[in-house]
Amino acid sequence: MYMSNLTKILQNNFDVSYYQHLIVAGELADCMNSKVYLVGGAVRDVLLGKSVNDIDLVVVGDSESFANQLASRLGGEITARSQFLTAKISFSDFSIDVASARRDYYSYPGSLPQVNLVKTIDQDLVRRDISINAMAISINRNTWGDLIDPMNGEEDLHQRKVRILYKRSFRDDPTRMLRVILYSQRLGFLVDESSKDLISKNLKYLKRMAGWRIFITFKHILREPNPHKILYEAHATGILQAIHSSLALKDSDIEKLKLITKFDGENSHFVMLSILVESLTESEAKKLIRRLKMTGRWVRVINDTQSVKKVLKVLAKKEIRNSKIFHLLSHLDVATLEAMCLISNSNTLRSNLRLFLDNLRFVTPRLKGDDLIQLGFTEGPIIGKVLERLANLVIDGLVKTKEDEMNVAREILKDI
Structure with a gap:
């Protein structure tokens, strides 16, 4: 028997201040004669008994005016708006995303959606990626805590299953293939067989998709607690290879990816990236950067991974001077060097890399x-x-x- 009202669970899983923000949002919606709902991952996590830190709201009504007034009432600031009828209200330690109830239309596979407003929350929910993300909780006063679950997401939660909502989903947005794998690994769920089958049938659409959109999801994956598991499953299902042929993993690559679990420092996502691309040739690395339209430090880490491979033999010598180590490594990204420490089989090489990371890079003359x-x-x-x-x-x-x-x-x- 599944729950139809989640008032008690909301109270237990939300920080007190966040819970008060929901109350204010519901009161505002009542004043505006609008309907407002907590949606997406927050609902999923509430049902799983997890604490909730991100608030996503959907408004059936004037979401722009709602967001402006909610920001004013809560003392937040509108920091972003998008063409998809969304706004972000930022506070010092968290944010609230406000969106209009909408339906998406895709003019061709992998295109950005065209957005039309809809009049019910159900119409909004059925457009989403997976069933466990297609639930909502009303926060209007008269219906406070009521669960709206048109796609049986709560049942899939109990069955620990990740299920896509409609057959054209991966064709409309091929990055959903990556997100399906991400959620299954994050939650410890299984991807249902029909969704697996749809992934294999729609891989070709990933090859045609704009690289920058894949890159956005790719960054989210590398920031997950266990990115190696997601990357392995993405490889096993053919997703990585469909993104770019250089991402086809060998058995040795898979073993190296697991080593990220031994790293507990900062910027583990960049360390993971370096491990992932370590076996690529310089040409393959450049092609991958171009394919995903990578920018900033992501590009530097990949390029520096290529650079450090050229000096590993020298660094593996026991008699190398400290100043030589410094000049070979001082211009390279720290994440790349951490990655080489993890995957190297040479004790001397690891020792010299650690000497630089823990000591030499901080040494400077006293004179200025x-x-x-x-x-x-x-x-x-x-x-x-x-x-x-x-x-x-x-x-x-x-x-x-x-x-x-x-x-x-x-x-x-x-x-x-």
Whole structure:
């Protein structure tokens, strides 16, 4: 027997301040003669007994005016609006997304949807990706806590199943294939057989899809607690290969991906990316960047993964100087070096990488440019060269104090 009213569960799973925000939103909707619902992942997590940190609301009515007035009442700020009739209300520690109840139309496979307003929450829910994300809870006063579940999402939750809603879903938005795998691994659920079958039949649409849209979902996957499991399933179902041929994983790649579980530092998503692309050739890496329209640090991590592979043999030598390690690695992204530490079979290589990561990269001369000028150096490129030489001596342990550095600098000055 499934629950039709979730008032008690809402109280138990929402932070007190968040719960009060829901009450205010419901009161505002009543004043505006509109209907408002908590939707999506928040409803799913409430039913799973998990705490909820993100609030997504759907308004049947004037959502733009609703968002403006709700922001005013709660002391938030509208920080984003989109062409899909959505607005984000931001606070210091969380946000509320407000959307209009809508129906999506896709003019061709993988296109951005055209949006039409609808008059019921049911019409909005049936357009969504999977059944467990297609539930809503009313927060209007007279219907507070009522569950709306037209696609039997609660039953699928109890059966621990991820199920796509309609046959054209992957054709309309091929990134849903990735999201199906993401949710199944995040929740520990199984993808139902009909959805698996639809994935295999619709992989061709991923190949045609705009890379930047795939990249957005790809970033979400790498930020998950267990990205290696999602990537493995995406490989097993053919999704990764459909995105780009270079992402076809070998057995050795799969074993390397598992090593991310040993990393507990910051930016694990970039470390995971470096491990994922480590076996790619330089040409394959460039093609992948172009295919997914990657930007920023994501590009740097991939490029630096290629760069570090060229110096691994040198770094694996026991007799290498500290200053040599520093100059080989100082220009490379830290996440790439963490990845190499995880996957390397060489104790010496791991030791040298850790020496740089934990120590050498933080070492600098005590003298600064102004100190050198006071000693008699003229401003210009010579300052940087002297500081670099001093840094090498400090890193190699050949000078210990500021006075040692000053003596070295004076000797250099004599030779100029």
